[in-house]
Amino acid sequence: MPPRPRPLPDPTAEPQGRAVRITDVAAAAGVSAITVSRALNAPELLSKPTLRRVLAAVERMGYVPNLTAGALSSRRSRMIVAIVPTIASPMYAEALQAFTKVMSQTGYHVVLGLGGFDGRDEEQLVTALLGRQPEGMLLVGALQSHGAKRRLVEATIPVVEIWGDASPGVDLRVGFSHAGVGEAVANHLFDRGARSFGIVSSDDPRALERLEGFGRALERRGARLDAQRLVPPPSTLREGRAALAPLLRDLAARPAVFCSSDLLAAGLLIEAAVQGVRVPADLTICGFGDLEIGRAMEPALTTVSVDGTEMGQLAARCLVDRIAGNPIPRRLTVPIEIIQRGTT
Amino acid sequence: MPPRPRPLPDPTAEPQGRAVRITDVAAAAGVSAITVSRALNAPELLSKPTLRRVLAAVERMGYVPNLTAGALSSRRSRMIVAIVPTIASPMYAEALQAFTKVMSQTGYHVVLGLGGFDGRDEEQLVTALLGRQPEGMLLVGALQSHGAKRRLVEATIPVVEIWGDASPGVDLRVGFSHAGVGEAVANHLFDRGARSFGIVSSDDPRALERLEGFGRALERRGARLDAQRLVPPPSTLREGRAALAPLLRDLAARPAVFCSSDLLAAGLLIEAAVQGVRVPADLTICGFGDLEIGRAMEPALTTVSVDGTEMGQLAARCLVDRIAGNPIPRRLTVPIEIIQRGTT
DNA sequence: TTGTAGGCGTTATCAA
């Protein structure tokens, strides 16, 4: 192999001896290259003795198939591209974790693309990654830029979107209704007796959809949104804490606040404890995401659970099926659930 | 370019018209394939008019270079493999996020491998990923299995480890001394007046190293570890909460507890609030990791800050330099810092 | 059950 540095201690030294190739193994085992290929990819086609002999040679020589060459030749890259706004957010990380696990077990490798929340450089990112000839793509959250979408459509590969909003998708969707979440929360809070309502929300499109659903459901019950506070993504505990005071100023007695993330809600809860605002006596709170932190707070946070792991797994299985040519539904819905705990 | 059908509604349809290849663009621009290649990879070699003509054709035809073919031919995959125990842990996720960002800006794609905390399937994972011909590898935490290490060494590619322990590494390391963290915390707590010491620790190798350093430093000051509670990784708030009661039973008045993660420490803090244990009056706590949650708690958590973003970025830059053949130090150290806040 | 021939789409090398 060409001038690539070995690990230390001598970074500039040439690696000794080229990597073992399929023909080396073939020669060692006394068969042709294609037989080695079959031993690895379709062992059932070979006779027992041949198979054994070849695998022994593979083992002995430490042969590692060059997947790049294999991909070029077979036109099957066995790669999936995953585009995620950020993995610093636990909700996305959880879904990606589950997705990658399933993909890995199915023999696919996942290439990670960090998209961010704005559409800047998105088309460039998508284009570059499409150059890897992925067999499928995972989109966490919708694509922002039109150009990126166009590229994807032109690539004619299966695409699954999760955590997406209601805008028209590219191909497959595994998700839930964000507006429906907002409605469910509004009804829950109303039913628990709240009559003054506030919201602390990230101003990303999905959160805003939940907010809209929230507002609509309130109107239907004859109530309305009295105070709202938008914060830029990604949401943090700090912003939750900071939001409490201004929010309380705008709200009537015994208000209910819907937070677009458990992180924001937990921040509210911490600040409430500090300020002596009793929850749920003086204030009720509902979060979103069912994060670990909400479960551990005191009182434990009422929240909406969307199973990120479930979504990731489902997305992976859909994608695999779709790649295999199996018919699958264009939209899959993961149930959401209001988990009532101590804050409502 | 001929209109190609969208993925659905017919998942089995052949995409009409092959993807645009470099020769197509070359023909359209009236040049040879290699000229198109140069326009994209070494534009400074071409004359202005030729360059313009080629790029226009590229744009017009929506040409996306096949990186698989390019990698095979040039023996430069422009891929990096990142092996991470899990991205569900914010500390790892943060470092990987930063690493991937830098790599992406430098023209590399990152393939994600989820290793888990035990060594099962690790060698298989590493081997398969090495088949992608990555130009470098990021290891978050040390490799568990000996076989996997051997494979890596044989691959003779640059490797950076972050979040690793003191065991002999494969190539480059960007990190800090875990034992040193334990010592620093012990000294800090002792200096703040604590004389009874406990620990709540994940039982992964890195945390145990910190624990050891903690115990050693205590001994040096004439104190000792009075109570310890080990929990399986990954650490959670819940386990922190659950740990408080048994720990307090074993400790003398005004004890200090070192937690191997801010998550555990925050759990302790929440439980302390619930049980009416005053912090820092009755109990002092130091966490590890400087997670967002610790900053937002009340009182805010004293902790040890290891800048995951910094490590990720540094690791990326090291790897890039190493791949380029630039001499770089085998070990880089990121400073740690005790952030004293309200709990000590 | 095994093998031969040819090509996957790009870039290195050398030549003009």
Next chain:
DNA sequence: TTGATAACGCCTACAA
């Protein structure tokens, strides 16, 4: 500054 030719390492197609 541009091009012709020959790999890169493997797998598909077809043949034996």
